[in-house]
Amino acid sequence: MDDATTSAADPAPLVRMTGIGKRFAGVAALSGVDLRLFPGEIHALVGENGAGKSTLIKVLTGLHTADTGAIVLDGAPVRFSGPQQAQRAGVSTVYQEVNLCPNLSVAENIYIGREPRRGRLIRFRAMRRAAAGLVARLHLDIDVTAPLGSYSPAIQQLIAIVRAVDLDARVLVLDEPTSSLDSGEVAQLFTLMRRLAADGVAILFVTHFLDQIFAICDRATVLRNGTRVGEYPVAELTHKDLVAAMLGTALRALDEIEREHPEPAAETRDTPLLRAENLGGRGNSVAPFDLTVHEGEVVGLAGLLGSGRTEVARLLFGADRPASGSITMAGTPMPLRSPRAAIAQRIAFCPEDRKTQGLVLDLSVRENILLAAQAARGWSRPIPARQRTELVLEYIAALRITPPDPDIAVKFLSGGNQQKVLLARWLVTRPRLLILDEPTRGIDIGAKAEIQRLVMSLSADGMAVLFISAELEEVLRLSHKVEVLRDRRLVAELPNDATLTLDRLMETIASGTVS
Structure with a gap:
């Protein structure tokens, strides 16, 4: 998998970011990152949590000022002092959470702050007429007189994009726009994205759904730990290549890592400690799944960012209310009301964000x-x-x-x-089940080794552990079996025996099927 290079046949980039560096409190969030966006292309920006995606977007759109590096827009150097200046230059952003007013009409949201006026009075009829013409030009069937809140989140996303287009956007940044959409709504959004790209708009698409990258994007830039891994034509990528680049195991043989296979867990008992049956999250958080955990067993949850790992943990701890299914602890039905109910069953949960949660x-x-x-x-x-x-x-x-x-x-x-x-x-x-969500993220090697040894010791003493980590080597080192999640579905359960290599685990994450 080679980094893309500019050829004589390539058009000039509409946006070129070079050597972008940004530090917060002495910690590097970005180090020498490059990004190119071409007119008429849909470009994916991908990476795990902490890779630097959000910081790079904020530098591009003027929310942050880069410490080092340069931005060139349509051949001219730019340095935005804020999002409004970026918008005036043609760079607009639509975030995952639509920042519009649900109590106002669609037309009012499209033109909020820019309403046509006669003196101090808003010309509502002219505004509705202009909004209707704009949505018709984009082939959208939307009543611009209806309140924004009467439409689904998907339609609200489209309306936010319509507003950005009317701001004469030449560069459109879409930050996780599909995270709460179903497949039909995603298709509708993709149709609009293709129309905008055909009109010459450069679209930067931030997503954690691999299939969507391959369905809609022309190129992809991968970030990892604040640095750029590379820029790649999507047509030349495989799912496995992309997973490898994101997780840091690209450009080296994906053979079995050096490790000792965990001793078999004491799972011969007829009754598991925990059994979840048809347990599903509300909305699109995670599809219904079955899961068993035995005493003394370490169960790894593996998958990319957004695959549903944390959502599974929160359902089991009662932090999120389920839409379906049941949980039993040692054969006894467990109420799914709240974390207090889980704590009463001696379930403990260490969340991913230790500082805020x-x-x-x-x-x-x-x-x-x-x-x-x-x-x-x-x-x-x-x-x-x-x-x-x-x-x-x-x-x-x-x-x-x-x-x-x-x-x-x-x-x-x-x-x-x-x-x-x-x-x-x-x-x-004294928990019976300990749920650990990224317990070793952001800590030094010595502390990481101590926590890994602690997990193995707790397991040997009979405690069950549900272990979530983006570092697949760590999952393989500690787990007795690995549950693989992809696109918010549990797609495979893999016993951690001599046949489970890093290569095989990554292939399962990438394809969603057991190889």
Whole structure:
């Protein structure tokens, strides 16, 4: 898979970003990133969480100013001071969450802030006539007099695009526009995208759905860890090539990585610890699935960003209400009402974003560790002071939290030690099932190795673990079996035996079928 290069037959790029660098609080979000957008092309921007996609978009559209690098638009250097300046230059963005007013009409949303006026009065008839002409030109069947809120999210996305087109957009950035759309709505959006590309608009399409990239895009730029892996003609890519580039295993042999296969889990018991049957999320979060987890078993969830990994975890923990299905714990039906119900069944969940969804950064190590145990006990029955001290010191020592000061605020700890504090919080509750969503993301190698050893130790002691990680080597190293998700569906269950190689796992993620 070779990086695309410019040939004499190529038109000049409408947008050329070169050497873009951006740092936040000393941390590099982008390092020397290049991006080219050609008129009349649909260009995919892909990468996992933290790859730098959002930061690059914000630099292009003026929300952030690049620390290094340059942007050239239609042959002229530009440096936007904000989104409005970018829009005036012809660069418009439509985000996943439509930023319009549902109580206003379609016409009012299209022309909000730009209404035709006679003096201080808005010319509503002229505005509706212009809006009707615009949607007709784009072959859309939309009543511009109806309230925006009366239309589905898909139609609202189209209306947001119509507004961008009327702003004379030459570059249209679509940031995850299909994340909440069904297949029919996606097809409708793609039809409009093709019409706009045919009119010469350069479209930057950000998505985590692989099939959509191959269905609609001409080129793809892959980012990983704030750097550009490469730019590729989509017609020359395979699904496996793209997965490999995103996950960092491209350009090397995809043979079996060096690892020891986990010892078989104690899963010969007739009754699993947890059994989910036909469990499905509301909306399009995740399709109904079956899943069993036994005592002492580490079950890996593998898939790309947006495949449904976190949605499965949240359903099992009661953080999201299901649309269908049931859960039993040790053969007993479990209510699906809330996380409190899951905690009562001794299910623990360490979320992916430890800083905003897991820890209370201004509280101390002691207070963070004791939160879950005190919540399970009830706030009217405080844990005795001596027991609190013993528990906190026990887990600071067991997880080697540094510095070993229970009264230091968590915000002053390193990422790895913050993750250990979050783990300690749940281990204090003595869970039967521990759900870990990206527990080693953003931490150093030493802390990562410690957490991996802890998972293996907990499993050996009989605790069940549901382990989510974008690092497939890590999933293979720890899991007894791997559940593969793709496009919000559980598509395969793979025993982690000698036949399961990294190559085979990636092929399953890419194709959705067991090879």
